[in-house]
Amino acid sequence: MKNNLILATTISTLFAITTMNAQKKTYLDKTKPIEERIDLLMKQMTLDEKVGQMNQYNGFWEVTGPAPKGGDAETKYEHLRKGWVGSMLSVRGAKNVKAVQKIAVEETRLGIPLIIGFDVIHGYKTLSPIPLAEAASWDLEAIKKSAQVAADEASAAGINWTFGPMVDVARDARWGRVMEGSGEDPFLGSKIAVARINGFQGEKVEDLLNVNTIAACAKHFAAYGFAEAGKEYNTVDISNSTLYNVVLPPFKAANDAGVRTYMNSFNILNGVPATGSSFLQRDILKEKWKFNGFVVSDWASVREMVNHGFAKDAADATAKAVIAGSDMDMEAHYYVAELVNLVKSGKVKESLIDDAVHRILRVKFELGLFDDPYKYCNEAREKAVIGSKTNNNVVLDMAKKSIVLLKNENNLLPLKKSGQKIALIGALANDKNSPLGSWRIASDDNTAVSVLEGMQQYKDNQLTFEKGTDVTIGKTTFVDELVFNTTDKSGFEAAKNIAKGADVVVMVLGEHGFQTGEGRSRTDLNLPGNQQELLEEIYKINPNIVLVLNNGRPLSIPWASEKIPAIVEAWQLGTQTGNAVAQVLYGDYNPSGKLPMSFPRNVGQCPIYYNNYNTGRPVNSDKNVFWSHYTDVEKTPLFPFGFGLSYTTFDYKNLKLNKVTFVKGETIEVSVEVTNSGNYDGKEVVQLYLHDVAASLARPVKELKGFELVKLKKGETKTITLTLTDKELGFFDNDGNYLVESGTFKIMVGGSSDRGLESSFELK
Numbered sequence: 001m002k003n004n005l006i007l008a009t010t011i012s013t014l015f016a017i018t019t020m021n022a023q024k025k026t027y028l029d030k031t032k033p034i035e036e037r038i039d040l041l042m043k044q045m046t047l048d049e050k051v052g053q054m055n056q057y058n059g060f061w062e063v064t065g066p067a068p069k070g071g072d073a074e075t076k077y078e079h080l081r082k083g084w085v086g087s088m089l090s091v092r093g094a095k096n097v098k099a100v101q102k103i104a105v106e107e108t109r110l111g112i113p114l115i116i117g118f119d120v121i122h123g124y125k126t127l128s129p130i131p132l133a134e135a136a137s138w139d140l141e142a143i144k145k146s147a148q149v150a151a152d153e154a155s156a157a158g159i160n161w162t163f164g165p166m167v168d169v170a171r172d173a174r175w176g177r178v179m180e181g182s183g184e185d186p187f188l189g190s191k192i193a194v195a196r197i198n199g200f201q202g203e204k205v206e207d208l209l210n211v212n213t214i215a216a217c218a219k220h221f222a223a224y225g226f227a228e229a230g231k232e233y234n235t236v237d238i239s240n241s242t243l244y245n246v247v248l249p250p251f252k253a254a255n256d257a258g259v260r261t262y263m264n265s266f267n268i269l270n271g272v273p274a275t276g277s278s279f280l281q282r283d284i285l286k287e288k289w290k291f292n293g294f295v296v297s298d299w300a301s302v303r304e305m306v307n308h309g310f311a312k313d314a315a316d317a318t319a320k321a322v323i324a325g326s327d328m329d330m331e332a333h334y335y336v337a338e339l340v341n342l343v344k345s346g347k348v349k350e351s352l353i354d355d356a357v358h359r360i361l362r363v364k365f366e367l368g369l370f371d372d373p374y375k376y377c378n379e380a381r382e383k384a385v386i387g388s389k390t391n392n393n394v395v396l397d398m399a400k401k402s403i404v405l406l407k408n409e410n411n412l413l414p415l416k417k418s419g420q421k422i423a424l425i426g427a428l429a430n431d432k433n434s435p436l437g438s439w440r441i442a443s444d445d446n447t448a449v450s451v452l453e454g455m456q457q458y459k460d461n462q463l464t465f466e467k468g469t470d471v472t473i474g475k476t477t478f479v480d481e482l483v484f485n486t487t488d489k490s491g492f493e494a495a496k497n498i499a500k501g502a503d504v505v506v507m508v509l510g511e512h513g514f515q516t517g518e519g520r521s522r523t524d525l526n527l528p529g530n531q532q533e534l535l536e537e538i539y540k541i542n543p544n545i546v547l548v549l550n551n552g553r554p555l556s557i558p559w560a561s562e563k564i565p566a567i568v569e570a571w572q573l574g575t576q577t578g579n580a581v582a583q584v585l586y587g588d589y590n591p592s593g594k595l596p597m598s599f600p601r602n603v604g605q606c607p608i609y610y611n612n613y614n615t616g617r618p619v620n621s622d623k624n625v626f627w628s629h630y631t632d633v634e635k636t637p638l639f640p641f642g643f644g645l646s647y648t649t650f651d652y653k654n655l656k657l658n659k660v661t662f663v664k665g666e667t668i669e670v671s672v673e674v675t676n677s678g679n680y681d682g683k684e685v686v687q688l689y690l691h692d693v694a695a696s697l698a699r700p701v702k703e704l705k706g707f708e709l710v711k712l713k714k715g716e717t718k719t720i721t722l723t724l725t726d727k728e729l730g731f732f733d734n735d736g737n738y739l740v741e742s743g744t745f746k747i748m749v750g751g752s753s754d755r756g757l758e759s760s761f762e763l764k
């Protein structure tokens, strides 16, 4: 803060201290309603203290972003003591959190507790699969439980606010952060957003008072998933139609589920940085949706508005961000430096500060932080909860459910449990670190169960292992660029040798856990390094290969999908990876996952997604080149959204509607008979797609509008009924109005977005 401000601050603080004794901390009275307590507290706050609530500092080490130049620990401690800090992120551990909380509560004038944020994205220490993998389960209950485990462990480590779920719809596999979301579909994405929020926060706001729940944060508001060409932090320039129909629905669902915070995003959206966008943060979020929690900026995104060319300096960026509705400044250090002055000079209205602070305090009260600021700082609980057997069981269950079987010719899978010679090949098979994924700040390195360890438990087979080739060279960390091994093939021979005599070769290939996530965009979606070459070499010797993919994004594997008889999509599955993969390979668990994102044939197809528009020339009716296609590759994906096999088979028949003509407001019932026609008990995700044939705005060729995960014993048939209401039939026009229009609708029901039984109905 500038010198004159320090003087003003000192005077106002002295004044406040002398009057403090006269005023009681009436806001601590638990019997009063929260809104009254906030008002009582705010009446006693100086402008500096209010601005302090809007300031969030990172902990005193560089973990999740570039360390701020002036932000050393000493300054941060000093600001904490002055009450100039409302929140900290990435401080963790009951003891550490207690230490900073103690300063805020016991050394500042009003004793306002900090809210402690952390990127609990797919678990705290006991890690679940990466979010994209969880989405492949389509199992909302399991996803909710996984978020509960994350909240349980994080809250035991002092944390009371997670920067999750990320609800960015993403269609471009080049973007590294697709691993953090739920894929390409807004309907599935919305359901998963709600499941995760309920898992983190509980079902209702009062649940936040429990010691094992934490506030959630829907991010990144908005459209970050549409970074041009999949390049990280890039420009976003999309239509209103895409914004309202694709980007915003999961954010809206998050608000309806009571999410307590939002994080804005790094990108510009149609020329305006999200952090400085009143349209997004005020008009849509706070006015239209009536969101009453608070918005935190992304890391230094207030400062980045200067780089965007939207603000000329720190003061300008601060004013624009606050006016636009960014309530808390994460690590830009701009609010704390500029905001008091901006209010005093009349450039920012104090009422805007009051509104932001009111929102922040509301969440702190809801969490019960004023009643017991140390409620999350119980070291005994921390010891008991983190890494518990129960939590490991939940993430193992989630991991198995996240696996997608992409191909299984000649029933190569499941493997026999005895008498087979199995050659396990691939450095990732013996990697205990990579399966932990990208967001795993609080987990210990090398703590995942590797695939090798998982398979070794099946002792009646003869298992041999060779890495074949390293995927990376040098260090693999969250902050450093990875270096891929394209030269050293010295392990090929040993791998070929074990492949020679094997009944089955299991190859674990794909991306390293740190190859996706923030800052990890790629322009090549093939198997990195030497892995494709290794795969082809082994195939020449023994084609009986099960390819187990590890990856945080859709990969393009056209050669493998043609030649390799069995392919298992195993993502990065977290702490229990090896156990989950082994149980699936050996048939102790029958896979039921379905892809939440289309897999391209090659990167040139990106962005590729199932809910595209038809175009004017969708098919080759004239048998010439003038239709919407590529000349060098089919236009369809390699594996479509919603696709995934099982060790059993499912047949669909008797698709029925309760009527053929409906009036708006009526409920449409769609029923179908699904039979497990194979040899194993199994689960199937029954998917309902809708197409509005002619509307005032063109509508996608199909859109997911319902699904159910169904358990069927072998030979069993069940009738599944899915319903459609106005909520599913309509769409948003270019001004954000929701329209339900009369006309013909086609429906398709099946086990994937590319095939199913079809029918239609009329809406009057």
Ligand code: NOJ
Binding pocket: 064, 065, 089, 119, 163, 219, 298, 299, 518
């Ligand atoms: C930047 C990321 O974009 C955001 O998702 C994350 O929560 C913050 N850093 C804090 O680590």
